[in-house]
Amino acid sequence: MEKITIVGAGLAGSLLSVYMAKKGFAVDVYERRPDMRKAAISAGKSINLALSVRGIHALKEVGLYDEIKKISIPMYGRMIHSIDGVTQFQQYGKDNSEYINSVSRGDLNKKLMDLADEFRSVKFHFNKRCMGMNLDKNELYFHDELTQANIAVKSKVTVATDGATSPIRMEMLKIPRFDFSQEYENYGYKELHIPPNDDGSFKMETNALHIWPRGSFMLIALPNMDGSFTCTLFIAYDRSLGGNASFEYLDTREKVSDFFKENFPDALEIMPSLLEDFFGNPTGTLITVKSYPWCVDGKLAMLGDSCHAIVPFFGQGMNAAFEDCIYLNECITNSPGKWNDIFNNYQQMRKANTDAIADLAQENFVEMRDLVADPRFLLEKKIESELYKRFPDTFVPKYTMVTFMRIPYSTALNRGKIQASILHALSDCKSSIDEIDWTAAETLVKKELAPLNY
Amino acid sequence: MEKITIVGAGLAGSLLSVYMAKKGFAVDVYERRPDMRKAAISAGKSINLALSVRGIHALKEVGLYDEIKKISIPMYGRMIHSIDGVTQFQQYGKDNSEYINSVSRGDLNKKLMDLADEFRSVKFHFNKRCMGMNLDKNELYFHDELTQANIAVKSKVTVATDGATSPIRMEMLKIPRFDFSQEYENYGYKELHIPPNDDGSFKMETNALHIWPRGSFMLIALPNMDGSFTCTLFIAYDRSLGGNASFEYLDTREKVSDFFKENFPDALEIMPSLLEDFFGNPTGTLITVKSYPWCVDGKLAMLGDSCHAIVPFFGQGMNAAFEDCIYLNECITNSPGKWNDIFNNYQQMRKANTDAIADLAQENFVEMRDLVADPRFLLEKKIESELYKRFPDTFVPKYTMVTFMRIPYSTALNRGKIQASILHALSDCKSSIDEIDWTAAETLVKKELAPLNY
Numbered sequence: 001m002e003k004i005t006i007v008g009a010g011l012a013g014s015l016l017s018v019y020m021a022k023k024g025f026a027v028d029v030y031e032r033r034p035d036m037r038k039a040a041i042s043a044g045k046s047i048n049l050a051l052s053v054r055g056i057h058a059l060k061e062v063g064l065y066d067e068i069k070k071i072s073i074p075m076y077g078r079m080i081h082s083i084d085g086v087t088q089f090q091q092y093g094k095d096n097s098e099y100i101n102s103v104s105r106g107d108l109n110k111k112l113m114d115l116a117d118e119f120r121s122v123k124f125h126f127n128k129r130c131m132g133m134n135l136d137k138n139e140l141y142f143h144d145e146l147t148q149a150n151i152a153v154k155s156k157v158t159v160a161t162d163g164a165t166s167p168i169r170m171e172m173l174k175i176p177r178f179d180f181s182q183e184y185e186n187y188g189y190k191e192l193h194i195p196p197n198d199d200g201s202f203k204m205e206t207n208a209l210h211i212w213p214r215g216s217f218m219l220i221a222l223p224n225m226d227g228s229f230t231c232t233l234f235i236a237y238d239r240s241l242g243g244n245a246s247f248e249y250l251d252t253r254e255k256v257s258d259f260f261k262e263n264f265p266d267a268l269e270i271m272p273s274l275l276e277d278f279f280g281n282p283t284g285t286l287i288t289v290k291s292y293p294w295c296v297d298g299k300l301a302m303l304g305d306s307c308h309a310i311v312p313f314f315g316q317g318m319n320a321a322f323e324d325c326i327y328l329n330e331c332i333t334n335s336p337g338k339w340n341d342i343f344n345n346y347q348q349m350r351k352a353n354t355d356a357i358a359d360l361a362q363e364n365f366v367e368m369r370d371l372v373a374d375p376r377f378l379l380e381k382k383i384e385s386e387l388y389k390r391f392p393d394t395f396v397p398k399y400t401m402v403t404f405m406r407i408p409y410s411t412a413l414n415r416g417k418i419q420a421s422i423l424h425a426l427s428d429c430k431s432s433i434d435e436i437d438w439t440a441a442e443t444l445v446k447k448e449l450a451p452l453n454y
Numbered sequence: 455m456e457k458i459t460i461v462g463a464g465l466a467g468s469l470l471s472v473y474m475a476k477k478g479f480a481v482d483v484y485e486r487r488p489d490m491r492k493a494a495i496s497a498g499k500s501i502n503l504a505l506s507v508r509g510i511h512a513l514k515e516v517g518l519y520d521e522i523k524k525i526s527i528p529m530y531g532r533m534i535h536s537i538d539g540v541t542q543f544q545q546y547g548k549d550n551s552e553y554i555n556s557v558s559r560g561d562l563n564k565k566l567m568d569l570a571d572e573f574r575s576v577k578f579h580f581n582k583r584c585m586g587m588n589l590d591k592n593e594l595y596f597h598d599e600l601t602q603a604n605i606a607v608k609s610k611v612t613v614a615t616d617g618a619t620s621p622i623r624m625e626m627l628k629i630p631r632f633d634f635s636q637e638y639e640n641y642g643y644k645e646l647h648i649p650p651n652d653d654g655s656f657k658m659e660t661n662a663l664h665i666w667p668r669g670s671f672m673l674i675a676l677p678n679m680d681g682s683f684t685c686t687l688f689i690a691y692d693r694s695l696g697g698n699a700s701f702e703y704l705d706t707r708e709k710v711s712d713f714f715k716e717n718f719p720d721a722l723e724i725m726p727s728l729l730e731d732f733f734g735n736p737t738g739t740l741i742t743v744k745s746y747p748w749c750v751d752g753k754l755a756m757l758g759d760s761c762h763a764i765v766p767f768f769g770q771g772m773n774a775a776f777e778d779c780i781y782l783n784e785c786i787t788n789s790p791g792k793w794n795d796i797f798n799n800y801q802q803m804r805k806a807n808t809d810a811i812a813d814l815a816q817e818n819f820v821e822m823r824d825l826v827a828d829p830r831f832l833l834e835k836k837i838e839s840e841l842y843k844r845f846p847d848t849f850v851p852k853y854t855m856v857t858f859m860r861i862p863y864s865t866a867l868n869r870g871k872i873q874a875s876i877l878h879a880l881s882d883c884k885s886s887i888d889e890i891d892w893t894a895a896e897t898l899v900k901k902e903l904a905p906l907n908y
Contacts (some may be wrong), residue, residue, distance in 0.1 A: 020741055152472065170624070170627065173624065173636075177638045177691075179637050180634070181635035182632070183633050183635075184631045184632075285630055285631060398644055
């Protein structure tokens with residue numbers, strides 16, 4: 001039985017272990033943390049995940065979706081909270097058959113590990129911190145956090161799924177001609193909490209992603225299975241950028257309390273632990289990682305956040321990593337045993353697309369925090385929706401291409417740009433959708449866009 | 455006497471040690487390599503340096519220029535070698551008072567070390583490979599390459615001048631919110647050699663930077679003190695990009711010989727050791743590094759290539775690093791003892807400018823290998839020269855702003871872009887400078903550009 005070593009038992013590593021077991025490999029998964037199913041992992045730094053079509057497809061391919069569906073809550077659209085407490089629902093898809101799914105990172109990871117454990121050929125090794133590698137010797141080095149022993153593990157074929165701060169990638173930096181960038185946003189985030197009602201019911205609409213867009217900052221909330229919401233506040237680090245909406249300014253309980261009273265009064269009412277959460281939870285950073293190549297000979301490949309971490313504003317980080325698994329698996333099918341070809345084909349299929357979703361995710365931060373409350377943006381959304389109805393194979397909204405389809409992200413990015421310029425041209429100097437000249441619109445669409453092939 | 459530790463005794467570290475000694479600090483300089491003045495350092499991977507106004511000014515500030523001038527050869531312009539052997543001289547400045555200087559990296563480094571050694575407060579520690587740092591403990595870690603001992607050095611104030619592959623920067627990567635990118639060109643380079651005549655004289659024009667521009671690749675040659683030229687061939691790595699002009703293709707003596715016969719026949723005649731050099735010397739990589747922040751509290755700052763390595767095509771890498779020394783020194787003068795302020799002010803003064811020269815250097819590769827042989831480019835150069843004469847305070851050529859002035863690189867980049875668009879507009883559909891409407895040109899220049907303040 002051919003062996004594969006996976007470094008990192010996060011979402012990508014756990015799912016990949018199932019893919020590899022199904023392909024007939026003996027899989028060893030090394031993970032820095034203790035087994036999160038037994039030990040409580042320090043929380044307070046998670047943004048709930050939005051599982052959508054790409055991730056769902058990756059789960060279905062190995063028969064795991066039915067189990068994951070049980071811990072997912074459908075979100076059919078955005079619920080926009082104005083400062084005066086008025087809410088407005090913006091549907092994500094064409095109808096309720098198109099939705100994204102709120103799922104807890106911890107619950108999903110544990111469930112994936114349980115499902116992987118059902119394969120006798122998958123073995124998890126916890127508390128093993130990766131300290132480096134020597135590809136000439138085919139060796140990986142781990143430090144056992146429990147016994148303090150240092151371990152060398154022989155591995156001919158390794159896949160690194162060790163996340164945005166990947167230790168394996170630190171080793172790749174020493175290899176000539178390795179392109180790499182890591183870019184932090186000037187914004188950080190703080191996890192907050194809305195508990196359920198006493199009867200266990202939700203305090204707000206369950207099946208929506210709640211957004212309090214405030215221009216240069218925002219609060220979001222995603223539903224949990226227990227009736228609570230996990231909220232995330234995104235604000236600037238520095239006062240010079242964010243003014244009072246900054247971690248630098250918000251350094252006392254009074255300031256935080258006043259800030260929420262002023263900006264999120266409806267949320268404040270249902271956040272009894274706001275001040276404890278704000279000062280108890282760590283401040284999360286938002287990073288975009290790009291790198292290339294993702295592999296070294298047929299010996300090592302990176303997958304998921306380790307080679308392409310993105311900001312969370314399109315809800316695609318996990319979905320993109322899960323999609324990596326589909327493509328890597330396909331490359332193994334197409335070139336069995338030829339790991340050099342497998343890894344090369346895999347990285348070539350994925351690189352342009354993960355670059356594209358990185359850019360899309362950064363763009364979407366502006367849309368979420370600002371544009372969703374802008375009249376022209378809302379008019380453009382209406383025009384977009386109408387164009388989608390009139391030209392369902394040609395003018396597919398960017399959000400739909402990214403979230404509800406499996407077309408390459410780079411196609412979504414490119415067509416999204418063209419569509420944005422069309423919407424911008426059509427909405428110019430217009431105040432209502434009734435003023436649109438649909439004959440001119442049709443001419444423009446047909447000139448700029450070919451039907452989408454998929 | 456306050457202590458400063460410098461990591462890296464390359465060009466930047468050696469010059470900085472003099473600046474710091476003159477400021478009254480006790481300076482310890484740790485260097486991975488042996489003392490290059492005693493041991494032969496493996497060569498064959500150096501592009502000759504082009505010392506220009508910024509670097510010269512930095513040397514003059516600490517009284518070192520007279521000594522360096524002695525090992526420098528003025529280059530007044532580019533000597534363009536056509537494929538048919540015809541040469542054409544393009545002057546760099548307005549007259550022979552504006553020139554750049556060819557200087558050997560090794561000779562310059564040794565001379566700077568000698569000059570630093572004249573200060574009793576400067577101490578070099580050779581064969582000490584930096585293994586990391588612990589800023590909480592104010593400790594740097596070195597491995598002694600001779601004794602194999604591991605050494606911890608206490609240091610309250612450290613400046614890292616440890617080059618493009620900086621080990622200190624690898625440690626910075628572990629610090630939250632450190633932005634970093636390293637980007638390799640798809641081109642590599644090979645050092646080659648043109649020996650002097652038997653009487654020690656030069657085989658080509660001495661006071662020029664020789665270029666054989668061939669569109670997608672090029673050869674350059676810079677004069678040495680001994681009558682020889684150091685040549686550098688820049689070609690693509692991969693055949694898919696460069697065709698026959700690629701390291702991938704050029705894998706036999708015959709292919710290299712044929713390639714030079716076809717593309718550089720005049721150079722080939724005076725390169726007796728071409729094949730030995732081509733296959734004996736390593737292939738150099740071309741990297742652009744950007745990072746930020748450059749400092750941690752008042753404890754550590756990076757300077758030179760360690761935080762902003764650039765490609766060599768504007769001849770500004772060393773000049774930019776030397777300019778860093780001027781600014782850091784000025785910040786020390788302005789906030790004595792306040793290292794947090796010193797390092798913060800220094801990085802804020804420099805970051806936008808080193809980003810700008812990185813971009814300028816990448817742009818200039820296209821100019822050097824391709825445009826210098828293009829008729830429209832040559833017409834634009836003529837118009838530029840005439841506009842410079844007519845508006846000497848306003849329309850200053852980009853090359854002049856970068857090379858012969860000390861205005862901020864970012865100003866040179868921004869004005870260079872505006873000027874390029876003016877030149878492009880004026881040269882449109884023109885075949886000769888006689889067709890230019892200078893009244894219209896004046897209107898355009900005055901509309902787009904304010905006089906340069908410096």
